[in-house]
Structure formats: structure tokens, C-alpha cells
Amino acid sequence: MLFAVFLLLVSLDGIKSQFLVKTLPGLDGDLPFTLETGYIGVGASDDEQLFYYFIESEGNPKDDPLMIWLTGGPGCTSLSGLMFEIGPFTINYAISTLEEPILELVPYSWTKVANIIFLDQPAGSGFSYAKSPESYITNDTLSAKLAYSFLRKWLVDHPKFLSNPLYVGGDSYSGIMVPLIVQEIYNGNEIGEEPQMNIKGYAVGNPVTDTSGDYNSRIPFAHRMALLSDAIYQSAKENCGGEYLNVDPNNSLCIHALQAVDKCLERINSAQILEPVCDTSNTVRSNLSRRELRVFDKTSLDARLVPQVQKRWCRDDKDEYTAAWANRKDVREALHIHEEFNNIEWVRCNKSIQDSSSMENPSYTCNVPSVVGYHRHFADKKCRALVYNGDHDMLVSYLATLNWIQSLNLPVIDDWRPWFVDEQVAGYTMKYINGADYSLIYATVKGGGHTAPEYKPKECLNMFIRWLADDTLRKWWMVSHDQEKLVPQESARVSQGVMVRR
Structure with missing residues (x-):
């Protein structure tokens, strides 16, 4: 195996660069974890x-x-997942300014409990870029x-990670x-592509x-959550036949019913229905979130051009804070961003990709409308799956x-x-199997939105650790009352209410 990997160093011609990051602007002292960028x-x-x-x-x-x-x-960008969902650092809004x-x-x-690669993909996301305009044109299958x-x-x-279980x-x-x-990955392994990957399964949250x-x-979700009356829901269901996306423009009864639905939901925060809709006049919104791959000043942000932080914080403000941080010259130097990216502005979500459906010549085509068939295919393989939702997410x-x-x-x-987490209901779960080799854990995260870890980080870490350890959420709840029993059985200790391996 090692000899084959050595040969691949020659056969795989990708330009690779990697750097250890010891410190980050905005965080005092050396990082207490190993961070590599490249x-x-x-x-x-x-x-x-x-x-x-x-x-x-x-x-x-x-x-x-x-x-x-x-x-x-x-x-x-994957920095969103790193900073706001499952990574080890975030922005302290209470003491931060955009400057x-x-x-x-x-x-x-x-x-x-896991080694994690946070990937900016496709080109045009985060700090990833393409060397030619044509290379920005992609779709789901090509991006995969x-x-x-x-x-x-x-x-x-990184051959030392070849034997680690891969998710x-x-x-x-x-x-x-x-x-x-x-x-x-399964296809590559089956035809003998090197390196062979030790694929064990996958995890998807609030997944389209x-x-x-x-x-x-x-x-139907809005109705169950008491956002729609029985009468409004039944009218929409009967007149639209359960189809609310592709509506017949001649079906006036359906259109009228959906207008009533829209009136009920227009001021509901779809990402987390219990959170208020952000008032854009009272946030730190600026031009930072708009990019068409245009020129950006190579130096730090000019504080005179940036709106001051308002007292009332809005969750959407994370876009502006993150952009302010990522566009600083010292941050780019610390992360070892390629010089070719110097004249490109970083944004959390690239609208020229995300809004491609409304563009005349989109750079990204969403050409896979459904992956249910893929999930069905994995049920015939040796595979473990974790699927979870924040139960107050109306988007997915x-x-x-x-x-x-x-x-x-x-x-x-x-x-x-x-x-359960800390003897409180953290959500609800089911387990599915298909023979001895396949299992799927489904879990809701109580109070979670889109996406669940941003709203319920402690609960989601517990969920992830339990799934990795024994593929069930019940067992760890049963032993969590008895820490003396837990240590020898699971080779673990309890720290801050979560399981941490020795």
C-alpha cells in the first residue's frame, strides 16, 4: 500500500500546498489544536x-x-461549518466590531473526537478559486x-490517515x-483506484x-407547528394536490390558497421558526456580502467605510463579521491564502453560484434534483449513516x-x-437496518434550526459521539447515570457533559 501511495505522488499531478497554522488573528496565544490549511x-x-x-x-x-x-x-464556505457549527472556534460577538x-x-x-477536513467547494466558494473563467462552470455531478x-x-x-475510518x-x-x-468513493474502491479509501459511511444534517x-x-410542517390553521392547510392541500413548488398558473384555487399560506408565513424565520426575523435596518449589514468575483482591497478593511455594530444582534450578522475577519490581510497571511486570491473578495456564500437559477448564464447547475436513489443503493453496502434535523427548521x-x-x-x-443529554430530552430518534452491514440512525434535535449544530452544539456533539461509538443513542443514555460503569465499558470519561475519548 505504501509503495502504491508513493507512486501516486508522481501520478497525481495536483499542485499541493499545506501549512501549519500556529496562531490566528483575533485569538490570543497559540492554537490549542492542530490546524493545517492548504x-x-x-x-x-x-x-x-x-x-x-x-x-x-x-x-x-x-x-x-x-x-x-x-x-x-x-x-x-466551509468556514461557516467550522466557525458556527462543528468547529473549535467562533466569533465572540459581545466584544467584536467589524473592524x-x-x-x-x-x-x-x-x-x-474526529479529524475533520473542512473543504471549500466548488471553485468560487470561500477561498477556493479557478484559474480560468471556464473552470467556474460546474454542476452537482462534476463538483462531486x-x-x-x-x-x-x-x-x-497525508498517508498516515489512510487507515482511519473515513466518513x-x-x-x-x-x-x-x-x-x-x-x-x-465506492466506485473508486471497486475498480481498484488508489489510494483505497476506508469508507465507513456518512452523516448529513438538515439535508436537501x-x-x-x-x-x-x-x-404540512407549518400546519403541524400551528403556523397554519386547519382550514388554510386543507384548502392548500386539496386545491394544490400537495404540489406547492410547480404550481399550474391556471389553478386559481391553488394560487389563492397559497396566497393565504404566504400571508401566514411571510414574517416567520424559516431557518428557525422560533427566532425573530432580522430587521435589516437594525443590523450590521453592508456591501460585504455581495461578490461577483470583483476586486477587493489587499489591505485590512477601512473602518470608516464599515457600518458600526448595532446593539441588537441578528444571527444573519455572522455573514458580515466573518467576511470582515476573512478579508483582513493578516488573516489571509495566517491562513496562507494564495496570492492569486488577493484581488478577490471573500464572502460566506457566493451569490453568483447560489442564485444561479435566476441567472441567464449560470456558473453552477443543480443537475441532481434527488439523491434518494443513492441512499437506497447504500443500504446494500457495508455502510453506517447518520441523518438528523433541527426540528424547528422549515427550510428542510x-x-x-x-x-x-x-x-x-x-x-x-x-x-x-x-x-437524552443531561437527563433532558434532546430530540427523538429511530434506527433502521438492512442485514448486518447497514444501519441508518435518524435523529431530530429539539429546538434546532437550519442547521442543528449552530443552535444546539452540545446536543449535536453528544449525538455525533454516540453514533461514532456504538451506532445507537439509547445505550449512552442508559449508562450516563453511572459514570463509574461508563469508564471501563466505554474507555471514556465525562467532561463538560460530553463523552471525550482518552
């Missing part, structure tokens, strides 16, 4: 330069799983192939991308899976996810029941 070239002539952040497990990097993590969009964002460590990072190519090259460059993870629109990449089904589930509701899972017709081994 670029790997993929595609024709390595035109697409994909940027990544790699954080070694804070537990046992040699044996802990390796996971590649994707953020949705398409076109959103000087301050970072802080967080206790519930998934890097406590390039991500697979990235992973092959990364593993060749592919992501949330939101990455619910489309993750199954495509997993399939690429079937674009039509996901959208059509929003109205738990109903949408349950609908496609139930369509797989898998045997249920553990029916709907609560799971």
Missing part, C-alpha cells in the same frame, strides 16, 4: 484550486475517524467528482453532494435530498427527511423514542 489543484490542468482547513482530532488523531465536511449553498472581530474557543467541537479527486490527493499527501459529512445543500461523493419533496413538506423540515427515509422501506429495529 490548496489542492483538481480538474483539467489543476485549474480549480480547492482550499481546505484541516483540524486534527483533539482526542486520538491516529485512531479517530477522518471526516471531510462540506457546507451547503451551493457556493457557501476587529474577536475569536473565542468553543467546547462542543466535533474535532474532540472534483471533491473526490481532492480527497484522493489529500490522502496521498463524508455535510449539511443543507450538501445533502445532495455527500451521497454523490460517497458513491464516487429531494428538492421537490423537501419544498412540498414545508406547508424533519417531515421532508422522514418522508424520503420511509420511502427506502428499511426494517425498523428501534422505533421513535426520545434521546
Whole structure:
């Protein structure tokens, strides 16, 4: 195996650069974890330069799983997942300004138990870029192939992780991308591509899976959450036939019913229905979130041109704070961003990709409307899956996810029941199997939004650790009352209410 990997160093011609990052602007002292950043070239002539952040497990990097993590969009940076969902640091809004964002460590990072590659993909997302305009033109299937190519090259460059259990993870629109990449890995292993990957499964949160089904589930979800009356819901259901995405323009009864629905939901925050809708006149919104791959000043932001932070914080402000941080010259130097990116502005989500459906010549085509068939195919393989939803997310509701899972017709081994953190209900879960080699854990996260870890980080870390450890959420609840019993059985200790491996 090692000889084959050595040969691949010659045969895989990607331009690779990697650097250890010891400190980060905005965070005092040396980083208490190992952070590596770098670029790997993929595609024709390595035109697409994909940027990544790699954080070694804070537990046992040699044996802990390796996971590649994707953020949705398409076109959103993986720094979003790192900073606001499952990574070890975030922005301290209480003491930050846009001129000087301050970072802080967080206790519930998934890097406590896993080595995680946070990948900016496709080119045009985050710090990833292309060397030619043509290379920005892509779609779901091509993007998945390039991500697979990235992973092959990364593993060749990091052979010590070849034997670690490998998982592919992501949330939101990455619910489309993750199954495509997993399939690429299975295909590559089956035809003997090197390096062989030790793929064990995948994890997807609040996942876009079937674009039509996901959208059509929003109205039933709104009804269940008491946002729609029985009469309004029944009118929409009967007059639209359950189809709310592709509406017949001649169906006046359906259109009228949907107008009533819209009136009820127009001031509801779809990402987390309990949170207020942000008042844009009372936030730090600026021009930072707009990019068409245009020129950006190479120096730090000019404080005179940036709106001052308002007293009332809005969750959407994270876009502006993150952009202010990522566009600083000292931050780019610390992360070792390629010089070719100097004249490009960083944004959390690249609108020229994300809004491609409204563009005359889109750079990104969403050409895979459903990946339910991929999930069904994985049920015949040796594979473990974790699928979860924040139960207050209306963008990709738990109903949408349950609908496609139930369509797989898998045997249920553990029916709907609560799971617990700190002896409190953290959500509800089910377990499906298909023979001895396949299992799928589904979990809701109580109070979670889009996406769940941003709203419920402690609960989600517990969920992730339990799934990695024994594929069930029940067992850890039963032993968590008895810490003396827990230590010898699970080779673990309890720290801050989560399981941490020795």
C-alpha cells in the first residue's frame, strides 16, 4: 500500500500546498489544536484550486475517524461549518466590531473526537478559486467528482490517515453532494483506484435530498407547528394536490390558497421558526456580502467605510463579521491564502453560484434534483449513516427527511423514542437496518434550526459521539447515570457533559 501511495505522488499531478497554522488573528496565544490549511489543484490542468482547513482530532488523531465536511449553498464556505457549527472556534460577538472581530474557543467541537477536513467547494466558494473563467462552470455531478479527486490527493499527501475510518459529512445543500461523493468513493474502491479509501459511511444534517419533496413538506410542517390553521392547510392541500413548488398558473384555487399560506408565513424565520426575523435596518449589514468575483482591497478593511455594530444582534450578522475577519490581510497571511486570491473578495456564500437559477448564464447547475436513489443503493453496502434535523427548521423540515427515509422501506429495529443529554430530552430518534452491514440512525434535535449544530452544539456533539461509538443513542443514555460503569465499558470519561475519548 505504501509503495502504491508513493507512486501516486508522481501520478497525481495536483499542485499541493499545506501549512501549519500556529496562531490566528483575533485569538490570543497559540492554537490549542492542530490546524493545517492548504490548496489542492483538481480538474483539467489543476485549474480549480480547492482550499481546505484541516483540524486534527483533539482526542486520538491516529485512531479517530477522518471526516471531510462540506457546507451547503451551493457556493457557501466551509468556514461557516467550522466557525458556527462543528468547529473549535467562533466569533465572540459581545466584544467584536467589524473592524476587529474577536475569536473565542468553543467546547462542543466535533474535532474532540474526529479529524475533520473542512473543504471549500466548488471553485468560487470561500477561498477556493479557478484559474480560468471556464473552470467556474460546474454542476452537482462534476463538483462531486472534483471533491473526490481532492480527497484522493489529500490522502496521498497525508498517508498516515489512510487507515482511519473515513466518513463524508455535510449539511443543507450538501445533502445532495455527500451521497454523490460517497458513491464516487465506492466506485473508486471497486475498480481498484488508489489510494483505497476506508469508507465507513456518512452523516448529513438538515439535508436537501429531494428538492421537490423537501419544498412540498414545508406547508404540512407549518400546519403541524400551528403556523397554519386547519382550514388554510386543507384548502392548500386539496386545491394544490400537495404540489406547492410547480404550481399550474391556471389553478386559481391553488394560487389563492397559497396566497393565504404566504400571508401566514411571510414574517416567520424559516431557518428557525422560533427566532425573530432580522430587521435589516437594525443590523450590521453592508456591501460585504455581495461578490461577483470583483476586486477587493489587499489591505485590512477601512473602518470608516464599515457600518458600526448595532446593539441588537441578528444571527444573519455572522455573514458580515466573518467576511470582515476573512478579508483582513493578516488573516489571509495566517491562513496562507494564495496570492492569486488577493484581488478577490471573500464572502460566506457566493451569490453568483447560489442564485444561479435566476441567472441567464449560470456558473453552477443543480443537475441532481434527488439523491434518494443513492441512499437506497447504500443500504446494500457495508455502510453506517447518520441523518438528523433541527426540528424547528422549515427550510428542510424533519417531515421532508422522514418522508424520503420511509420511502427506502428499511426494517425498523428501534422505533421513535426520545434521546437524552443531561437527563433532558434532546430530540427523538429511530434506527433502521438492512442485514448486518447497514444501519441508518435518524435523529431530530429539539429546538434546532437550519442547521442543528449552530443552535444546539452540545446536543449535536453528544449525538455525533454516540453514533461514532456504538451506532445507537439509547445505550449512552442508559449508562450516563453511572459514570463509574461508563469508564471501563466505554474507555471514556465525562467532561463538560460530553463523552471525550482518552
